[in-house]
Amino acid sequence: MRDKQILFLALPAILYLFSFTTYPIISNIVLSFYERTYEGSLKWVGLGNYLWFFFRDPYGGLILWNTLFYSLATPVIAVTLALPIAVALRRLGGRWLVLLMLPAFVPPVTAAMAWYLMLNPLYGLGYYLMQSGVVKSNPLSTIWTVVLIDVWRALPTAVLIIYSGLRALPRSVEEAAMADGLVGVRKFFAIDLPLVSPHILTAFVLTALTGFFTFDPIYIGTAQVGPRLLDNLAYYSFEKFASGEFGYAATLIVVMTAVGTLLSLAYMKALSAKTMLRLPGVYRLPNREAPRALHAAVLAAALAFVFTPLIWLAIVSVKPPREVINVPPSLLPSRLSFENYEAAFTSGLPFFLMSLYVSLINTAVTVFLAAAAAYQMRVHNLGGWPLVTYILYLMTTPTLLYIVPLYLVVRSLGVYNTLWALVLTYPVMTLPYAIWILYNYYSGFNKQIEEAALADGMTRVKAFFKVVLPLSRSGMGVAGLYAFLFSWGALVFPLAFTSTPYNLADPLSFSGAQTFSIYISMLMSPVTMSYGEVSAAGVVSIIPPLIYLIAVRNHLEKVWGAR
Amino acid sequence: MLLLKGLRKSFRGFTLYVEELEIPDNSYVVLLGPSGSGKTTLLRLIAGLETPDAGAVYIDGRDVTKSPVWQRDVGIVFQNYALYPHLTVFDNIAMPLKNRKLPKEEIAKRVRHIAEILGIQNQLEKYPHQLSGGQQQRVALARALVKEPRVLLLDEPLSNIDARLRLEVRGFLKSLQRRLGTTVIHVTHDQEEAMALGDLLVVINNGRIEEAGPPSQLYSRPRSLFVFNFLGLSNVLPASRLGLGGDELIGFRPEDVVVGEGRYTGKVARVEYLGPYKLLEIVFNDVVIKARVPPHLAVDEGAVVRFDVEKDKILRFPS
Numbered sequence A: 001m002r003d004k005q006i007l008f009l010a011l012p013a014i015l016y017l018f019s020f021t022t023y024p025i026i027s028n029i030v031l032s033f034y035e036r037t038y039e040g041s042l043k044w045v046g047l048g049n050y051l052w053f054f055f056r057d058p059y060g061g062l063i064l065w066n067t068l069f070y071s072l073a074t075p076v077i078a079v080t081l082a083l084p085i086a087v088a089l090r091r092l093g094g095r096w097l098v099l100l101m102l103p104a105f106v107p108p109v110t111a112a113m114a115w116y117l118m119l120n121p122l123y124g125l126g127y128y129l130m131q132s133g134v135v136k137s138n139p140l141s142t143i144w145t146v147v148l149i150d151v152w153r154a155l156p157t158a159v160l161i162i163y164s165g166l167r168a169l170p171r172s173v174e175e176a177a178m179a180d181g182l183v184g185v186r187k188f189f190a191i192d193l194p195l196v197s198p199h200i201l202t203a204f205v206l207t208a209l210t211g212f213f214t215f216d217p218i219y220i221g222t223a224q225v226g227p228r229l230l231d232n233l234a235y236y237s238f239e240k241f242a243s244g245e246f247g248y249a250a251t252l253i254v255v256m257t258a259v260g261t262l263l264s265l266a267y268m269k270a271l272s273a274k275t276m277l278r279l280p281g282v283y284r285l286p287n288r289e290a291p292r293a294l295h296a297a298v299l300a301a302a303l304a305f306v307f308t309p310l311i312w313l314a315i316v317s318v319k320p321p322r323e324v325i326n327v328p329p330s331l332l333p334s335r336l337s338f339e340n341y342e343a344a345f346t347s348g349l350p351f352f353l354m355s356l357y358v359s360l361i362n363t364a365v366t367v368f369l370a371a372a373a374a375y376q377m378r379v380h381n382l383g384g385w386p387l388v389t390y391i392l393y394l395m396t397t398p399t400l401l402y403i404v405p406l407y408l409v410v411r412s413l414g415v416y417n418t419l420w421a422l423v424l425t426y427p428v429m430t431l432p433y434a435i436w437i438l439y440n441y442y443s444g445f446n447k448q449i450e451e452a453a454l455a456d457g458m459t460r461v462k463a464f465f466k467v468v469l470p471l472s473r474s475g476m477g478v479a480g481l482y483a484f485l486f487s488w489g490a491l492v493f494p495l496a497f498t499s500t501p502y503n504l505a506d507p508l509s510f511s512g513a514q515t516f517s518i519y520i521s522m523l524m525s526p527v528t529m530s531y532g533e534v535s536a537a538g539v540v541s542i543i544p545p546l547i548y549l550i551a552v553r554n555h556l557e558k559v560w561g562a563r
Numbered sequence B: 001m002l003l004l005k006g007l008r009k010s011f012r013g014f015t016l017y018v019e020e021l022e023i024p025d026n027s028y029v030v031l032l033g034p035s036g037s038g039k040t041t042l043l044r045l046i047a048g049l050e051t052p053d054a055g056a057v058y059i060d061g062r063d064v065t066k067s068p069v070w071q072r073d074v075g076i077v078f079q080n081y082a083l084y085p086h087l088t089v090f091d092n093i094a095m096p097l098k099n100r101k102l103p104k105e106e107i108a109k110r111v112r113h114i115a116e117i118l119g120i121q122n123q124l125e126k127y128p129h130q131l132s133g134g135q136q137q138r139v140a141l142a143r144a145l146v147k148e149p150r151v152l153l154l155d156e157p158l159s160n161i162d163a164r165l166r167l168e169v170r171g172f173l174k175s176l177q178r179r180l181g182t183t184v185i186h187v188t189h190d191q192e193e194a195m196a197l198g199d200l201l202v203v204i205n206n207g208r209i210e211e212a213g214p215p216s217q218l219y220s221r222p223r224s225l226f227v228f229n230f231l232g233l234s235n236v237l238p239a240s241r242l243g244l245g246g247d248e249l250i251g252f253r254p255e256d257v258v259v260g261e262g263r264y265t266g267k268v269a270r271v272e273y274l275g276p277y278k279l280l281e282i283v284f285n286d287v288v289i290k291a292r293v294p295p296h297l298a299v300d301e302g303a304v305v306r307f308d309v310e311k312d313k314i315l316r317f318p319s
């Protein structure tokens, strides 16, 4: 029997998701057959946009090449680095994991900004790289820098997935290997690596998705080195959108949606993959443990990689403003100065407030809607596997895909450039992830708790609020962490749906809605040269997610432990 | 010969201690005890999967306490079999040999040989997930046996087997041991299984060995009250209740009670029909005495019957 109240609880989230994702996907396809004329009306061009992109667009080849490069280089490098790091973690203890996870909690704009700041050939460590001859050409203008930033952002995910795969190896199989005389390096290649190969595949596909949809590093990098050099499909489509070429932007987005869907399907296949890799020649490998010092060295290198840009960011932020643009750059500030922070707080305040509002509102809305839907999906099997698959699909594809149609919606509702535009659209970005986290969380939930409440005479709705929700605190805490993180670090949506800073002269109008991410990217422009201020803003941008992280840290294990 | 001496292992709130235990060659030894009594821990200490806090393990006089598992000459079959899921049955069985880099033909010969003994020679190309539970267990046995260990360790090998097949596998294990002549140490919490299989029974309770000996001796002449209770249905009561001298406890099995005649009169409180026999509960002198009678004996609940206990079967335990 399908209970109406089950549907009632899940409906808000599901209706929202369907209307805010399915409609844009279809709308993109329709738009891709049109061209916007100079007068602003739409003109049918059939396959014209597609033909133009693949055969005529002078940038088409470059864009495709860059996109392919990011989508392959990122996973290859991230997984290659993650594997030894995960092994070192298993040997040296998982308590280091939380430090390695740090990049996942730094807003993407801040991450990109910190790397570009550090690699700057005049004012950053890039100066010394060039002086010493390690790097021959300007490190800012190469697509490798984009990959570097992507890898930095993707590494935590890859390490986490592979590490939890290693930890989930059945203890008895490890002991059986021991009984068969397999030790150390040989055991790793003969047993562990084949058994975690599904996890490695999962990590690979997921980081490939990161690489394919790279946006923030290109947005920041383009401001440093000029247009088109670093562009991929994602960024190019945004540029086309920003210049009003909606039809062409939609075309590029349809192409991305197709590739993204394939990658997402590959991800789902990887999640349930059973086939395991087998390596030949493992019996020639040494049958002993790798020295502990080697593991320690791997871990130390990983930590250095994770922390160097952040440390540089912190150092620059406390330099006196004039010292920031000294050439050669000083490694340490001559004196501790908080002028950069003062500047960032003064000019950044409207942006900071707007980000805080929308993040808090969206986190609350997301967690609540997600819990109500995820519980029914898991415990009452609402929607079955098609709904779960759809959620997983939305989770792995980015919100960039929806900007053109949602922009038109926001415009027609008259909420463009207000807090409400963001509140209305942000759940597209956060709901799928939150539902997925809670869906997994509820797999271990005792259904009889709800049944007991029903037997006591409560309605399902009441039972959900009085009994289920209070028992879901840790799942909601973690789902909320990610919702907050995504809301706080969002760049594409605010770029698309806002145009001016929050108007503090009339705070209750909540209009003017540019966010802190936009503030940071504006400061990175080489015209303003506010490197001191931007580094202070970067440090500030890391703090709210960290506060949230510390608040829910005890619940994280439950989600991180899962595959 | 396997010898354990002064072996001690403590976990939080639990200590296993074995003062001395000698396990003769070529015997089927069953470690029996309630769940949580430390059987698995003892097995893992013998295997070398746990290191003892104190004491030593000797195999054929060689102190192996410090040796890792693979140098101990033991084969282990894990409760969930722990097969390598990414390898075929052949490669699973061959793993310990390949690891020693034996020549290819030698490996193939030995794997075939052991697979034939275990009746899985037709499954060698399959993967573990294509096999039934019983077949997986045989693969695990083959993998443990292919290196011809001195001691084969089995942790609850029948617990994951279908109830219908259990008897069959039980017989198979015993005949396998007889055929190969290895020492088998078999852990179980099932007393019937233990008595059916064991040449030597080691009863363990709360981390201590209560008693070790042949099943028949432990069943009918146990020294410990725990063993007496654990190995089958039992009556335990103060000697005075039956008008016997002494202030100890006495114990006897239901089959040692004769119903129909005798010195005592009691009321039948309950009758259980169990197929080959009936079990009566007779209330006598405020105690309940279980008695086993032939199935055709007509007794009703509430009837008053005479009964007696076979004198020479009565055991005395200090109270």
Ligand SMILES: Nc1ncnc2c1ncn2[C@@H]1O[C@H](COP(=O)(O)OP(=O)(O)O)[C@@H](O)[C@H]1O
Binding pocket: B011, B012, B014, B033, B034, B035, B036, B037, B038, B039, B040, B041, B042
């Ligand atoms: N690795 C361990 N860590 C902590 N306690 C353990 C460990 N292994 C066993 N124990 C404890 O030792 C006791 C005996 O366990 P075990 O040997 O598995 O008993 P059995 O196999 O007889 O059921 C139990 O109380 C169990 O909780």
Ligand SMILES: [Mg+2]
Binding pocket: B039, B040, B041
């Ligand atoms: Mg056990």
